Amino acid sequence: MRPFHTIAIPHKDILEGRLEQDVFAADLYEVSQGRGPEEYKDPDIFFQRTYLTEGLRNLLSMVERRLKGEGGDHIIQIQTPFGGGKTHSLIALYHKAREWKAKPVVIVGTVLGPRDTLWGALERGLTGQNTRLTGYTSPGREAIRELLLSHEPVLILMDEVLEYAVKAAGQRVGDSTLYAQSLAFMQELTEAVKTLDKVCLVITLPSSLLEHYDENAERFYNQLQKVIGRVEKVYTPVQEGEIAKVIKRRLFSHIDEEEAKKIVQMFVDYAQKENILPAGMEPSEYRDKFLDSYPFMPEVLDVLYHRWGSIHTFQRTRGVLRLLSLVVYSLKDKNIPYISLADFDLSNQELRQELIKHIGNEYNSILDQDITGHSAGAKRVDRSLGNAYQGLKLGTRSARVIFLYSFSSGQSKGATLGEIKRSATTMNNPASAVVEAVEQLKNNLFYLQATEDRYFFSNIPNLNRILLTKMENVKDEDIEKLESELLRGRLKGEKLKVYI
Numbered sequence: 001m002r003p004f005h006t007i008a009i010p011h012k013d014i015l016e017g018r019l020e021q022d023v024f025a026a027d028l029y030e031v032s033q034g035r036g037p038e039e040y041k042d043p044d045i046f047f048q049r050t051y052l053t054e055g056l057r058n059l060l061s062m063v064e065r066r067l068k069g070e071g072g073d074h075i076i077q078i079q080t081p082f083g084g085g086k087t088h089s090l091i092a093l094y095h096k097a098r099e100w101k102a103k104p105v106v107i108v109g110t111v112l113g114p115r116d117t118l119w120g121a122l123e124r125g126l127t128g129q130n131t132r133l134t135g136y137t138s139p140g141r142e143a144i145r146e147l148l149l150s151h152e153p154v155l156i157l158m159d160e161v162l163e164y165a166v167k168a169a170g171q172r173v174g175d176s177t178l179y180a181q182s183l184a185f186m187q188e189l190t191e192a193v194k195t196l197d198k199v200c201l202v203i204t205l206p207s208s209l210l211e212h213y214d215e216n217a218e219r220f221y222n223q224l225q226k227v228i229g230r231v232e233k234v235y236t237p238v239q240e241g242e243i244a245k246v247i248k249r250r251l252f253s254h255i256d257e258e259e260a261k262k263i264v265q266m267f268v269d270y271a272q273k274e275n276i277l278p279a280g281m282e283p284s285e286y287r288d289k290f291l292d293s294y295p296f297m298p299e300v301l302d303v304l305y306h307r308w309g310s311i312h313t314f315q316r317t318r319g320v321l322r323l324l325s326l327v328v329y330s331l332k333d334k335n336i337p338y339i340s341l342a343d344f345d346l347s348n349q350e351l352r353q354e355l356i357k358h359i360g361n362e363y364n365s366i367l368d369q370d371i372t373g374h375s376a377g378a379k380r381v382d383r384s385l386g387n388a389y390q391g392l393k394l395g396t397r398s399a400r401v402i403f404l405y406s407f408s409s410g411q412s413k414g415a416t417l418g419e420i421k422r423s424a425t426t427m428n429n430p431a432s433a434v435v436e437a438v439e440q441l442k443n444n445l446f447y448l449q450a451t452e453d454r455y456f457f458s459n460i461p462n463l464n465r466i467l468l469t470k471m472e473n474v475k476d477e478d479i480e481k482l483e484s485e486l487l488r489g490r491l492k493g494e495k496l497k498v499y500i
Contacts, residue, residue, distance in 0.1 A: 001263060001266070001337040001427075002259060002263075002337065003334065003335050003336060003337065004263075004294075004295035004331075004336060004337055004338050004339060005295075005328075005331070005332050005333075005334075007255065007256045007259045007260055007263070007294075007295065007337075008248070008252045008254075008255045008256075008260070008294065008295040009252055009253050009254045009255070010251060010252055010253070010328050010329075010332065011049070011250075011251065011252065011253050012253075013039075014251055014325050014328055014329055014332075015329070015332060017329050025318065026040055026087040026088045026091055026318075027040070027087070028087050028090045028091055028094065028106055028108055028157065028159050029106055029108040029110075029111050031091050031094060032094060032104070032106040040091055043095035043098075043099070046091065046092070046095060047092075047095070049249060049250050050088070050092065050249065050250075051242070051245045051246045051248075051249035051250075053237060053238050053239065053242045053245075053246065054239065054242070055236055055237045055238065055239060055242075056089055056092060056237050056238075059076065059078075059089060059092075059093070059237065060092065060093065060096055062076065063076070063093055063096070063097075063155065063200050063202065064096065064100055066198070066199075066200040067097065067100055067102045067153040067154075067155060067198055067199075067200055068100070068153070068198070069153075069197040069198045072200070073200075074190075074193050074194040074196075074199070074200060074201065075190055075193060075194065075200075075201045075202075075203070075228055076200070076201070076202045076203075077202075077203055077204070077205060077228060078090070078202065078203070078204045078205075078236075078237060079204075079205055079206070079236060085237040085238045085246070085317050086159070086204040086237065087159060087204070088237070089204075089237040090157045090159055090202065090204065093155060093157060093202060094106065094155075094157060097155040100153070101153070102153035102154065102155050102198075103126060103151050103153065103154050103155070104125075104155045104157060105121075105122060105125030105126055105154060105155065105156045105157065106125060106157050106159075107121045107122065107125065107156065107157070107158045107159070107161075108158075108159045108160050109158075109159065109160035109161045109162065109163040109164030109165070110160045110163045110164075112164050112167070113167070114167040114168065114170060114171055114178075115171060115178075117133075117135075117136060117178070117181075117182070117185075118161075118164070118182050118185050118186070118189075119133040119138060119139050119144070119185050120133060120134065122144070122147070122156065122189075123147060125156075126147060126148075126151045126154065127151075132147060133147065136171070136173040136178060136181060137173060137174075137176075137181055138181045138182075138184040138185040138188055139185075139188075140188060141188040141191050141192045142192075144185075144188055144189055144192040145192040145195060145196065148192060148193070148196055148199050149196060152196065152197075152198040152199060153198035153199065154198070154199045154200075155199075155200050155202070156189075156193070156199070156200070156201045156202065157202050158201070158202070158203040158204070159203075159204050160204075161203065161204075161205075161220075161224070162205070162206070162217040162220060162221055163217070164182070165179055165182065165216055165217050165220035165221075166216050166217050168181075168182050169216035179216060179220065182220075183220065183223055183224065183227070186224060186227050186228065187227045189201065190227060190228050203228065205221065205224070205225075238317060240305075243301060243305055243317065243320075244292045244293045244296075244301055245292070246317060247296075247301065247317070247320060247321060247324060248293075250321055251321070251324060251325060251328060252295075255294070255295075257291075260291060260294045260295070261291065263294070263337045263338055264287055264290045264291050264294055264338075265287065266337075266427060267290065267338065267427060268283050268286060268287045268290070270427045271283075271286070271422065274421075274425070274430065274431040274432075276418060276421045276422045276425070276431050277422075278418070278422075279418070286298070294338060295338050295339050296324070296338070296339050297338060297339065297340045297341070297422075297423060299340070299341055299419065299422065299423050300324075300339060300340065300341055301320070303341060303404055303405060304319075304320045304323060304324070304404075305317075305320055306408075307405065307407060307408040307410075307412075307413075308320075308355075308358065308407060308408070310408050310409040310410055311358050311359075311407065311408070311409050312409065313357070313358050314358050319354075322354060323351065323354050323355075326348070326350055326351045326354065327339060327343070327344055327345075327351065330345050330348050330351065331343060337427075340401075340423045340424070341400060341401045341404045341405070341423045341424075342397035342398070342400050342401050342423050342424045343397075343400075344400055344404060346367055346371055346372050346400055346403065347372040352364075352367065358407070359407050360459065362459050363457075363459065366446075366447045366457065366459060367403070369446055369447070370399060370445040370446055370447055370448065370457070371396060371399045371400065371403065377395075377399075377441065377444035377445040377446065378395040378396045378398075378399040378441065378444070378445065379395065379396060380395070380444050381394070381395025381396075381399075381437055381440040381441055381444055382394065382395040382396055384440060385433070385436065385437060385440070389429065389433050389437075392426060392429060392433075394424060394425075394433055394434055394436075394437040395437045395440065395441060395444075397423075397424040397434075397437075398420050398424040398434055398437045398438050398441060399441055399445065399448075400424075401415060401419070401420050401423045401424050402414070402415050402420060402441075402448065402455045402456060402457060403457050405419065405420075405455075405456065406456040406457045406458070413454070413456050414449075414451070414454035414455055414456030415454060415455055415456070416453055416454055416455075417435065417438060417453075417455070420434060420438060420455065421434045421435065424437070438455065441455075445462070446461055446462060447459065447460070447461060447462060448462060449462060
């Protein structure tokens with residue numbers, strides 16, 4: 001079987017290991033200033049590496065019609081979870097607006113200072129200076145309308161406005177605050193926009209408030225929803241079924257679909273024979289899922305996007321892209337036909353830290369003791385499985401799978417034996433070998449927990465660790481003393497003296 005990287009060809013930056021975080025962190029303001037990574041500021045490269053989801057296509061079509069005076073919604077709200085593609089969508093709109101000969105105005109709340117105003121940013125975006133919309137009191141609907149009318153077609157892109165609200169709340173404006181004036185401006189702006197044929201306002205808001213927003217941001221969020229909720233249309237750029245295509249387009253320049261079908265069909269045939277397909281799923285259904293996600297097994301995307309993605313600090317699409325770019329780079333010279341969770345090298349410090357930062361630093365030592373360290377329990381299991389399986393490292397592979405299944409903000413944590421077998425096995429060996437590996441892991445790992453049907457890691461030591469700790473704390477002289485006492489008790493005699 002051909003290695004995956006000869007079937008799914010990684011982009012040059014992935015192959016070269018140029019994996020800086022900012023490559024995956026889209027920044028609308030930087031793009032508007034002609035700065036940042038080429039793949040964002042160059043529209044040709046940007047669209048080559050962007051999978052146009054149905055939501056994004058609809059969004060672009062709607063805005064284009066509005067800017068050309070052909071109807072469509074005046075005000076559009078983009079709602080996504082953390083790292084869910086909203087800024088990427090705004091960058092797509094920015095590039096397309098210029099292509100459509102419209103004037104894009106970018107207002108990013110994290111860029112504005114506490115004494116900057118939203119209306120000042122609007123005028124600067126249109127004219128390069130502030131002469132009409134000045135001062136700290138919202139200018140009113142007519143002034144806003146006149147400015148926009150004189151520059152039609154105009155696309156206003158607003159991002160991170162909640163961050164700005166936090167800063168504006170601390171600025172007094174007479175008996176009011178800049179926060180209150182900003183809210184008034186948003187009402188005036190939305191009213192002005194809906195009276196103009198070739199102006200569109202696109203604003204992003206999180207789908208839920210995160211911990212780092214304060215009560216001012218929460219109040220602004222709720223009030224802003226009331227202001228724009230009457231006239232806006234909500235778009236979600238990426239639907240769940242499109243995640244695989246988004247990720248594949250970004251990581252791989254080309255995928256040989258015919259070769260991918262061969263690999264996937266071979267695995268499905270093997271999985272059927274070994275009875276390790278997901279319960280209740282038809283082989284054809286699993287085959288289609290695997291083809292969608294290839295070179296990754298479907299479980300890779302499911303676990304990262306749904307389980308890890310449910311952790312509030314994990315940036316969903318962006319976080320998955322970052323992790324998988326590291327995984328692909330680490331495996332680019334390996335002779336494996338596809339990528340499973342068992343192929344995640346948890347001894348790779350960069351990859352490991354991308355995970356650890358979401359679950360706590362204590363898992364560094366847990367990984368060392370149980371999976372990656374020289375004397376780790378998983379490696380002892382690798383060596384104990386017999387000559388036929390030693391090279392497969394089934395102990396390590398199984399432990400990696402369990403670890404990656406172990407974390408979620410929801411109730412469902414851990415992997416079933418079937419899930420472990422499906423991800424940890426290889427096609428040239430019986431999946432039953434994984435069962436033996438898991439049994440031995442239970443006896444050799446210190447932080448592996450097992451319920452009736454699931455296995456998972458936690459930061460609480462299991463009985464193996466507790467017993468070892470107890471044994472390590474027993475001194476030799478204590479053992480000798482206890483032995484002596486036991487022997488004396490057993491060898492008491494009335495006629496013979498006992499010497500020990």
